Amino acid sequence: MKTIDELVGEGVSGKRVFVRADLNVPLDGDTITDDGRIRAAVPTIKKLAESGARVVVASHLGRPKGAPDPQFSLAPVARRLGELLGTQVAFATDTVGAGAKATVGETADGGVTLLENLRFNAGETSKDDAERGAFADELAALADAYVSDGFGAVHRKHASVYDLPARLPHAAGYLIATEVGVLKKLTEDVKRPYAVVLGGAKVSDKLGVIDHLLGKADRLLIGGGMAYTFLKAKGYEVGKSLLQEDQLPAVKGYLERAEELGVEFVLPVDVLAAPEFPDLKTKAPANPTAVAADAIPAELEGLDIGPESRKLYAAKLADAATVFWNGPMGVFEHPDFAEGTKAVAQGLLDSPAFTVVGGGDSAAAVRQLGFDENTFGHISTGGGASLEYLEGKTLPGLAALED
Numbered sequence: 157m158k159t160i161d162e163l164v165g166e167g168v169s170g171k172r173v174f175v176r177a178d179l180n181v182p183l184d185g186d187t188i189t190d191d192g193r194i195r196a197a198v199p200t201i202k203k204l205a206e207s208g209a210r211v212v213v214a215s216h217l218g219r220p221k222g223a224p225d226p227q228f229s230l231a232p233v234a235r236r237l238g239e240l241l242g243t244q245v246a247f248a249t250d251t252v253g254a255g256a257k258a259t260v261g262e263t264a265d266g267g268v269t270l271l272e273n274l275r276f277n278a279g280e281t282s283k284d285d286a287e288r289g290a291f292a293d294e295l296a297a298l299a300d301a302y303v304s305d306g307f308g309a310v311h312r313k314h315a316s317v318y319d320l321p322a323r324l325p326h327a328a329g330y331l332i333a334t335e336v337g338v339l340k341k342l343t344e345d346v347k348r349p350y351a352v353v354l355g356g357a358k359v360s361d362k363l364g365v366i367d368h369l370l371g372k373a374d375r376l377l378i379g380g381g382m383a384y385t386f387l388k389a390k391g392y393e394v395g396k397s398l399l400q401e402d403q404l405p406a407v408k409g410y411l412e413r414a415e416e417l418g419v420e421f422v423l424p425v426d427v428l429a430a431p432e433f434p435d436l437k438t439k440a441p442a443n444p445t446a447v448a449a450d451a452i453p454a455e456l457e458g459l460d461i462g463p464e465s466r467k468l469y470a471a472k473l474a475d476a477a478t479v480f481w482n483g484p485m486g487v488f489e490h491p492d493f494a495e496g497t498k499a500v501a502q503g504l505l506d507s508p509a510f511t512v513v514g515g516g517d518s519a520a521a522v523r524q525l526g527f528d529e530n531t532f533g534h535i536s537t538g539g540g541a542s543l544e545y546l547e548g549k550t551l552p553g554l555a556a557l558e559d
């Protein structure tokens with residue numbers, strides 16, 4: 157895999173260099189609520205601009221349906237990127253159309269242009285190779301070289317991630333190198349005890365990784381929406397909590413295998429529950445009740461781990477040597493359900509463990525809850541991508557960079 161330094165060493169001055177970044181940031185209207193992914197993209201863009209390249213940056217944002225949709229425009233991101241780079245970032249109003257061609261054509265040596273959302277084009281995410289390839293051809297016409305730096309999207313077989321590097325001289329950017337370097341350590345020479353904390357809401361995406369982690373980790377701490385499928389698998393009632401009914405047999409299998417292998421599963425002993433999912437806009441008080449995890453009343457929904465579980469999870473992190481954490485412990489966006497996630501973040505800070513936090517929401521949670529991100533070993537910009545890497549899967553966007 158060629159590095160960006162090698163590419164720059166070959167000379168990029170005056171060349172159009174396409175940077176596939178992951179600038180998929182959370183937005184409230186057109187206000188960016190967490191700019192971590194934009195900041196993570198800066199070193200690569202800066203290096204190329206300082207080397208005289210005409211930098212063409214592209215990303216997806218959210219999941220629009222293959223056509224322009226103003227709520228997913230990257231315009232606010234262009235403004236923020238410009239502030240962070242300390243330069244004007246030209247924004248193309250489309251991705252490969254007349255607007256993009258004109259804006260890229262006007263980009264000076266050392267200048268930066270951001271294209272509009274890649275996913276405004278059906279070809280970007282198409283499952284049809286020819287349709288994706290045709291879109292990749294249009295993207296390739298805008299550039300002379302390609303730098304892959306959108307780690308959060310390298311697990312996607314999308315045109316800009318997978319097909320475009322085959323059409324241009326290509327290299328891996330600084331973010332890809334950092335992310336892969338840290339995750340590699342977790343797959344190769346992990347220091348033990350190795351604890352993995354899993355939570356969040358993308359339950360079916362994440363259950364698969366447990367199968368793999370059973371052979372790697374010493375301890376698995378389960379919280380967030382996925383905890384309830386485990387509690388149910390143990391025969392407990394979970395009321396109105398998030399439940400992945402079809403995964404119950406698999407989860408029962410994980411619990412049995414863990415016992416055979418001597419891997420410790422840590423599940424909540426109590427949860428904070430409420431009759432309704434909280435209003436995340438008004439943040440109106442939700443009046444949660446702490447209830448035992450083996451008897452959640454039928455009319456309640458578990459929305460965070462409870463106070464006893466917070467102590468338990470902190471204790472299980474205190475003597476770990478390595479921790480990987482993906483997914484918040486509760487609906488942290490509402491203050492009534494943020495304490496579990498805070499307790500895990502604090503537990504990691506109090507522990508001597510080398511800590512990797514992965515995932516868009518997990519990283520945002522750490523920052524939004526007031527923690528200094530620099531005190532964590534590594535905050536990954538990719539949730540799904542880091543989990544799939546740890547699973548040992550071939551990530552399309554990384555495979556495409558190999559020659």
Ligand SMILES: Nc1ncnc2c1ncn2[C@@H]1O[C@H](COP(=O)(O)OP(=O)(O)O)[C@@H](O)[C@H]1O
Binds near residue numbers: 380381459482
């Ligand atoms: N008990 C729960 N029930 C429903 N949603 C939950 C629960 N716990 C956490 N969540 C939600 O999970 C979301 C984050 O999940 P996910 O996208 O899987 O994490 P990440 O982006 O870090 O990989 C948050 O928006 C949070 O509100």
Ligand SMILES: O=C(OP(=O)(O)O)[C@H](O)COP(=O)(O)O
Binds near residue numbers: 178219312516538541
């Ligand atoms: O937010 C992302 O992934 P993550 O929530 O797994 O960290 C990436 O930008 C990928 O987005 P996608 O899951 O819509 O392909």
